[in-house]
Amino acid sequence: MLTLYWAPSTRALRALWMLEELGQPYExxxxxxxxxxxxxxxxxxxxxxxxxxxxxxxxxxxxxxGAILTYLADRYPRAGLAPAIDDPRRGRYLQWLFFSGNCIEPAVGELTGGQGGGNTVQNGWGSADRVMSVLDEALRGGPWLLGDSFTAADVLIGIDLNFLGRMMKLLPETPAIAAYIDRCATRPAFQRAAAIDQAAAPSGGQA
Ligand SMILES: N[C@@H](CCC(=O)N[C@@H](CS)C(=O)NCC(=O)O)C(=O)O
Known part of the structure; x- marks a missing residue:
């Protein structure tokens, strides 16, 4: 049995949405x-x-x-949430799964830390501006990061842009990013996850 350890109003929403997309029983x-x-x-x-x-x-x-989403998408390939290991799109798919922790999260730190961007050559994420323009460029094609196929990478990046961006206002929102967040929010699995999250959330969230 899959067991998710979670708390409402946290990054656990990523895994919750993923499990709802999978449709496998979990507790x-x-x-x-x-x-x-x-x-x-x-x-x-x-x-x-x-x-x-x-x-x-x-x-x-x-x-x-990111590891939980990668694990689940590979464990249940029939859900179609990951390109197969020999699919040329697999490279970009993995890149986006690493992009969240390696680039988006540090970009949030830059934007909220009040220390400026520092050295963009040394920074693994370059700069917050760069991270956001890369996301904007990728999402202008759409509808999803890999084009027509929705994958686990969209769960991760979609939550980052919605949770860290739209809800917490820690990231800027371009028209392409706004449209992407809206598209994510129309997915029934996202709506189920958000409802579970909200039902358990103390006012103001936990983290
Ligand atoms: N890198 C982790 C971050 C997880 C994380 O920071 N979780 C926060 C909630 S958003 C947490 O559990 N905080 C509790 C604590 O640090 O005591 C991931 O991506 O899963």
Missing amino acids: RVLVDLRQGGQKTPGYHRINPMEKVPALTDGPVAVAES
Whole structure:
């Protein structure tokens, strides 16, 4: 059985949406971040980073949302959420799955940290401006990052742009990005995940 360790109003929404897209049975275990549920020895064994989301699948434990999405898309290939290993689109697909943690998250840090962009050559993400223009360029074609095929990469990047951008106002929104967020929001699986998330959310969220 797939078990998702999650908390509402957090990055766990990425894994929640992915599981809803997959349509496989899964159970949710709420980790109460305010009560330190992430710091228990039992949860530490599942995710030593003591953060949500994390997923277990029998003997498998996997944390880091990009890794969870990659794992699930490959584990259930019939859902069609990942290009096959020999599909030429696989390269770009993996690139977007790494882009979230390696480029978008540091770009948010740059925009909110008040320290300026620093050295764009040394920065792994270049600059927030660069990250956002790369996303904008990729999404101007659409409808999805890989064109006509919706993949796990859209779950990850879609949540980043919606959650970190539109909801938390930490990232700018271009017309192409706005249209993409709107398209993501029309997916029934996204709506189910958002409803689950909102039903469990204390006002103001947890993290
Ligand atoms: N790199 C992780 C980040 C996960 C993360 O930062 N989760 C936050 C909630 S958004 C968390 O669990 N915070 C609780 C804590 O640090 O105590 C991922 O992508 O899954």
